[in-house]
Amino acid sequence: MKTRISSVLILTFIFCSTAFAQVLVGPVAGANFSWTSFSDKDLKDEYNVSPVFGYHVGGHLAFKVRKRFFLHTSLIYSTKGKNLKSEAGDLSLKLRYKYIEMPIVYTAYFKGHIGEKEFKYSLGVGPNISYWLGGKGTFENADTHEFHNGPSGVIPVDIVFGKDPGSATENEMVIQRPNRVQFGLNFTAGFLFEPVRYREVVLTLRYELGHSYLSRESDGVFSPTFPSFSESQKIRNQGFRISLAYLIDLKVEERKRGKSTIDRKRPK
Template sequence: MKRLLLIAIIACFFSSTAFAQVSFGPKVGANFSKYGYSFKESSDEPEVTFRFGQSVGAVLNLQITSFLAFQPSANISVKGVAHNVNSWNSGQAVYTGYDRVRITYFETPLNLALGIRLGQGQIQVFAGPYLAVAIIGVERWDYEENVNGIREVDKDNKRVKFRNTVSEEDHGDEDVAFYQKPFDYGVNFGLGYKYKHLLFNAGFAMGLANLQPDMSGVEFDPKDYKYSNRTIFITAAWLFGGE
């Protein structure tokens, strides 16, 4: 009986999607992202702020019913984190400057959207998972150290390298700023507005993956230094096809 019920549900889904209105088109957007930290010792967690990044890709709008749509997309999305030091006194020197991390991902959000007609358009509430893989990353910094009026500048940029496990050989690579896991996943949710061929979305993406890699050759537990992506995003898409 349960098997028949499951088959009936699947059949209803595919029969509804067979008659669904399908539209698709390009999508652009902006990200405001940072890392969310959950260290074993909370006092070790750095104070960071959101940094700006862009996203570009394509979205599919599969209108299953008048109020329900499946909206998968494929994006190139820039995330990262910002750290600003306005004036920090170590007791021996005063430090000022900034640090920026920029990670570019290939990302696939898979959202379901519930819509209610509002005026000539439709306001939507959407939610769903996302999967992402890091393509390239870089960290750049510019700090000034002031010791009794003598100033020294530390300014550079180095690449971020992606590893699930950092080997002993990797530890000595001076061209790498730091290591991070390549795969990310999490959940999206937010609000949207669809008007004719235009689709606007604003939401929050909460990463669930611990981006801290394991390290061989040393006593290290990635769970003690967990960090994940946190992103506020806005997007706009132009849809072709459909009604």
């Protein structure tokens, strides 16, 4: 059901964009600062979660809805994650997640001035739709030091979906029933500059508040060799993102063609 909703939203914005007076498109990229939050208060007391840096890159689309209101959306590849440590200091789990995401933000623009230079600043809000591709990281606790055959107790791990947890290998964290389509809420603030006519540079700071758990039904399970730890997936992504987009007005040529036709038909 969630996959169908996501597909409908994507198609709606693609096809409806042609009906608006101003449509802008271009690349977007930037940096992420993300972490996860437990739903269980006891786990919050037992573990410390610290943020990690990541990045995102993709394409951006914006179209004018009303005089000062725009709808912004992107299709991006992004990395998120967290560093988790036990309060006792005997466990460390560092994970980096991979996502395909589509943030959708309804944005209002306001004019500002620096001397004689004019710029626009914005505030926005809207949903975030994410598809979880997987991830990897490292794991270390007392069991890894006792049973791992390598030179240290730190082992690399890959996140694996849908596998029987009992068959997890030493380098896998298995999530049997993941929630791969996830939803969140975006709050944004930004600045818009026009270096040349019909070109825009948009700088955006976004806070993402995750709504969906990574899984309601499954923990992250490691090899039976390490039976003392499984990671609760009743956790949500959170984080900040700074993005820079370079946008081109797609309907400039239509306006130019219309103007040329009028000029040719004007009587002398």
